[in-house]
Amino acid sequence: MPNKDSPLFKLTLDLTNLYRSCDQEYPFTPINPNLGKILTKLSTGVSNNGRDNENGDFIFRVGDIIAATDSMGNLRGRKYEVETLLGAGSFGQVLRCVQRDTYQVFAVKVIKNLPAYTKQAAVENRVLSDLLVADPNDESHMLRLIEQFTFHNHFCFVNELLGLDLYAVLKQHKFKGFSLSLISKIVKQILRALCVCKDIGLIHSDLKPENILLDHCLPHIKVIDFGSAAYEGHTVFTYVQSRYYRSPEVLLQIPYNSCIDMWSVGCITAELFIGHPLFPGCTEHDQIDRITSMLGALPHEMIKIGKKSTRFYVNDSTKPHGYRLSTTEEYQARTQDKRQPRKYGYIQPTLEQTIEAHQIKHSRDGTSLLDRPEFQIFLHFIKSCLQPFPDKRLVPHQALLHPFITGGKDMKELKEWKPPLYVPHPPYTPHPNGRQRDPNLSSMHSSTLTQTFQGSERRGLFAGALAQTQQSHSELPPLSLQPPTGFSSVSKRPQTHQATEREEKKRNDERREEEQKVEEEPTGKRRSSFKDFFRRKN
Numbered sequence: 001m002p003n004k005d006s007p008l009f010k011l012t013l014d015l016t017n018l019y020r021s022c023d024q025e026y027p028f029t030p031i032n033p034n035l036g037k038i039l040t041k042l043s044t045g046v047s048n049n050g051r052d053n054e055n056g057d058f059i060f061r062v063g064d065i066i067a068a069t070d071s072m073g074n075l076r077g078r079k080y081e082v083e084t085l086l087g088a089g090s091f092g093q094v095l096r097c098v099q100r101d102t103y104q105v106f107a108v109k110v111i112k113n114l115p116a117y118t119k120q121a122a123v124e125n126r127v128l129s130d131l132l133v134a135d136p137n138d139e140s141h142m143l144r145l146i147e148q149f150t151f152h153n154h155f156c157f158v159n160e161l162l163g164l165d166l167y168a169v170l171k172q173h174k175f176k177g178f179s180l181s182l183i184s185k186i187v188k189q190i191l192r193a194l195c196v197c198k199d200i201g202l203i204h205s206d207l208k209p210e211n212i213l214l215d216h217c218l219p220h221i222k223v224i225d226f227g228s229a230a231y232e233g234h235t236v237f238t239y240v241q242s243r244y245y246r247s248p249e250v251l252l253q254i255p256y257n258s259c260i261d262m263w264s265v266g267c268i269t270a271e272l273f274i275g276h277p278l279f280p281g282c283t284e285h286d287q288i289d290r291i292t293s294m295l296g297a298l299p300h301e302m303i304k305i306g307k308k309s310t311r312f313y314v315n316d317s318t319k320p321h322g323y324r325l326s327t328t329e330e331y332q333a334r335t336q337d338k339r340q341p342r343k344y345g346y347i348q349p350t351l352e353q354t355i356e357a358h359q360i361k362h363s364r365d366g367t368s369l370l371d372r373p374e375f376q377i378f379l380h381f382i383k384s385c386l387q388p389f390p391d392k393r394l395v396p397h398q399a400l401l402h403p404f405i406t407g408g409k410d411m412k413e414l415k416e417w418k419p420p421l422y423v424p425h426p427p428y429t430p431h432p433n434g435r436q437r438d439p440n441l442s443s444m445h446s447s448t449l450t451q452t453f454q455g456s457e458r459r460g461l462f463a464g465a466l467a468q469t470q471q472s473h474s475e476l477p478p479l480s481l482q483p484p485t486g487f488s489s490v491s492k493r494p495q496t497h498q499a500t501e502r503e504e505k506k507r508n509d510e511r512r513e514e515e516q517k518v519e520e521e522p523t524g525k526r527r528s529s530f531k532d533f534f535r536r537k538n
């Protein structure tokens with residue numbers, strides 16, 4: 001975050017306020033040549049008195065005013081003038097708006113006017129409000145909520161305005177990836193955000209480069225999009241996380257906790273170096289295939305209790321546990337999912353080789369530096385996050401003390417490093433009306449912000465989660481890898497909110513995959529991403 005008192009900040013980002021502090025009457029109202037231009041993709045009004053399109057999105061034009069509306073539709077409270085569209089996601093639209101009185105700019109997220117989305121927005125609201133309490137001084141690199149209200153039946157969040165997402169930044173760098181020191185700084189901030197989440201028992205559930213936005217400039221970042229977030233023990237959806245960043249327990253459908261976010265951190269850390277996703281699976285089967293090819297088979301205990309294991313594994317008496325991962329052909333025959341996995345040149349059989357190949361490609365003299373301590377520390381960090389068994393993954397508080405994050409430089413330090421004992425906080429119970437919090441929470445939080453680590457041994461971690469797993473083990477029927485009857489492909493599932501979300505995530509994944517394809521084709525013309533399409537247009 002740049003110094004807000006510096007001349008650079010005052011004369012650039014804060015110029016409007018500077019002028020106004022010199023002259024209160026200064027009429028700083030730049031003429032917008034796009035005034036009246038439609039920003040929403042489908043612009044035919046079909047509901048909500050012609051205000052909403054068929055997707056339930058409000059049809060916005062440049063210059064529209066967003067504000068709280070009363071039952072008569074009159075505007076109340078602070079008014080936000082629409083400047084441009086920043087992004088359109090599965091839950092609605094995000095608009096860059098200028099506040100009429102102060103001329104400050106904000107990102108206003110306007111949720112679709114559909115019951116399921118409004119319900120999920122209430123969860124997002126609770127999460128963002130909880131985060132404000134948990135992090136009153138804005139130290140945890142998480143998006144700040146300014147206010148929320150309802151505008152013509154659309155739930156709106158006024159958030160601080162951030163910059164490009166990390167995927168867009170990687171793209172600007174031609175997918176060459178970042179240096180280890182820059183990655184360390186970025187990941188440290190993500191971990192700080194996850195520490196606060198962990199302290200209040202929150203699972204982000206959709207960590208990916210697109211949901212990490214620049215806070216003015218690199219390396220400053222903030223984590224956004226709590227639209228899929230849930231509290232531990234209160235998880236509603238079994239289908240969470242974008243596929244490339246999806247953890248084994250979610251893939252297999254095992255009860256999950258905040259450890260799923262650390263899996264995503266491992267994937268993101270590797271991606272920031274190699275410039276491309278580490279596990280770019282085109283289907284969930286392909287995703288598991290890629291994970292197991294690189295990291296080894298998933299633990300038998302997990303496969304045994306996974307509700308979806310029978311989709312991906314088939315009986316095979318020649319194997320130690322009597323089953324194996326099905327081949328692509330077997331999976332396709334069972335699911336009618338004909339998407340064909342692709343080979344990506346940048347991915348090598350092992351994590352070490354993938355990192356090494358990228359490092360050699362971008363070195364001046366083509367020598368491998370993999371033996372260097374900094375690379376060994378980097379690899380160790382990624383592997384500590386990409387532990388298939390959730391309980392073995394680092395928790396964010398431990399990860400913050402890993403030599404990769406603390407700037408360790410020698411092998412001795414790495415060899416001697418053990419994750420410090422993490423003492424979990426009592427489980428957080430979300431308040432039924434969603435506005436108040438556990439009165440003990442602030443003290444719990446402040447104790448963790450000072451990082452209360454005791455001893456150096458790692459014992460008793462997630463005793464609760466483990467007990468849950470062990471209990472599920474004992475209740476388990478013997479493993480039967482027969483495909484369940486009536487097994488249906490994704491497209492046949494009912495169109496619930498979850499299904500819509502799933503479709504959207506699928507579309508996002510496919511969009512990235514398409515781009516990946518273009519990036520890999522030397523002569524191919526680059527296709528724009530969905531988000532870029534809107535950015536360019538506006």
Ligand SMILES: Nc1ncnc2c1ncn2[C@@H]1O[C@H](COP(=O)(O)OP(=O)(O)OP(=O)(O)O)[C@@H](O)[C@H]1O
Pocket residue numbers: 086087088089090091092094107109143159160161162163165206210211213224225226227504508531
């Ligand atoms: N505070 C912000 N500042 C700047 N841009 C933002 C901000 N919040 C969101 N955006 C932009 O809007 C896009 C969509 O926002 P967000 O991820 O919160 O919505 P979503 O509907 O949950 O999206 P998705 O379906 O991709 O998960 C982001 O990818 C980002 O480009």
